[in-house]
Amino acid sequence: MSKITAALEASVATVRDNTPPEGTAQTRRQRACVDHAFARILKLIAPRIRHFIRQYGLACHWDDAEQCCAIAVHRAIQSYEPEKAQFTTFVNWQIRGELQSLRFRVMTDQRPSARKVEATTVSLDAITGGEDGEGLSILSAIADEDALGRTEAGAxxxxxxxxxxxxxxxxxxxxxxxxxxxxxxxxxNAQPKPVKAKRPDNAAAAPPVRRPGRAxxxxxxxxxxxxxxxxxxxxxxxxxxxxxxxxxxxxxxxxxxxxxxxxxxxxxxxxxxxxxxxxxxxxxxxxxxxxxxxxx
Incomplete structure (x- = not known):
């Protein structure tokens, strides 16, 4: 076992040991250990990642390819079984699968069905010749000139x-x-008004008349x-x-x-x-x- 393979196995073991079971909260110390070990894994396999990105023709999508490789490494750690294979071999197939999926998404002419009809991926920013011979991008050629007017009218x-x-x-x-x-x-106004009866001068004061409520x-x-x-x-x-x-x-x-x-x-x-x-x-x-x- 080479030094890189041994270092990968140790880092993967660190990640798995500091990952709590499902439903259990991860402590701050465990999270720091996992982040440090994951960064070390990416550093160890960085040359391999660069090689695969160039091999799959994704150099023009380098950032997206690196993100896919990081996702592949994370999935490989989660599903890795040490008794069946070494991590250095297991992670290769995960990275290849993610890069192949990315290539199919961004380069549709790489699909087998596209190769049968000789399809080609064309950028919308590619310059083509207009009717008057001037350079014209495909994006401007398919742009709807009346879209802004219709949008403003609709609003x-x-x-x-x-x-x-x-x-x-x-x-x-x-x-x-x-x-x-x-x-x-x-x-x-339709309510009957209370009639106040006259009382003698020497009579006691009558109780106040209670007015009816709202009709x-x-x-x-x-x-x-x-x-x-x-x-x-x-x-x-x-x-x-x-x-x-x-x-x-x-x-x-x-x-x-x-x-x-x-x-x-x-x-x-x-x-x-x-x-x-x-x-x-x-x-x-x-x-x-x-x-x-x-x-x-």
Whole structure:
């Protein structure tokens, strides 16, 4: 046994002795011993690693090849059985397997199926001749010139749709709060007011009259409010923003129904304009509106 082989066996034994069983935490001292022994193993087989990298034609992918060799050494240590073979022999096949796998990944023309059709790996940065005779890289030849415009247009449409949805929700919530306030006010006014009876001057003070609590809201009015809100939402989405099909008026497609829809859309536009000014989320839309008004 040579000195390098003996040193490899000793370093591998150190790594295996300081590797705790699965489920057991490794101490800091054990981790330091493993790191030191692993670095020594890589130093001992460094000439062999360089030889294999050149042999497999991976000199242009040197960093990746070295990483693959380190992974191969780590796997070899984990699965090494000293009674079956020496580590210096066992690790060779692990390194060869990892480098062969790397070569198939980065050099697809090395596969047996690629050799049958005489495939060749071509770099995207390779210079080819253009139509006018000037040098042109393959990457620039396959580049989509309209990709940036389509991406910006798609992003603009997405942001515009998100802003319209947020503004619609803000408008509907504003109407809901206003409607609930009116329903609460009507329910409060409909409550019977307590009547204070007159008492003689010499009578004892009567206990204070307990006022009734908040009046319950009428479920029918709440249902009607939600239906009206849904109707207004459909008008806004279909008539103002055109993000939904136009509102179906059903059989009542009279001038009165169309005029009512027009009035709802007009009030919605005015309300949303005011909301855009007050809500900081729509400050950009408000600035655009002011600029348009100033231009006209």
């Amino acid at each position: 603009s449409d997405y942001l515009a749709k998100a802003a319209m949805n947020a503004l619609t929700e803000s408008y509907v919530e504003h109407l809901r709060n206003s409607g609930l306030e009116r329903i609460r006010r009507r329910a409060h 319950p809201l009428d479920p029918a009015e709440l249902t009607e409010l939600e239906q009206r809100l849904e109707h207004n939402r459909q008008v806004v989405e279909g008539r103002l923003f055109e993000t939904a099909p136009p509102l179906d008026l059903g059989e009542d497609e009279t001038g009165l129904a169309r005029e009512r829809v027009r009035q709802v859309a007009k009030r919605a536009a005015k309300t949303m304009s005011d909301l855009a000014v007050m809500d900081p989320r729509f400050s950009l839309m408000a600035e655009y509106r002011q600029a348009m008004l100033a231009a006209h």
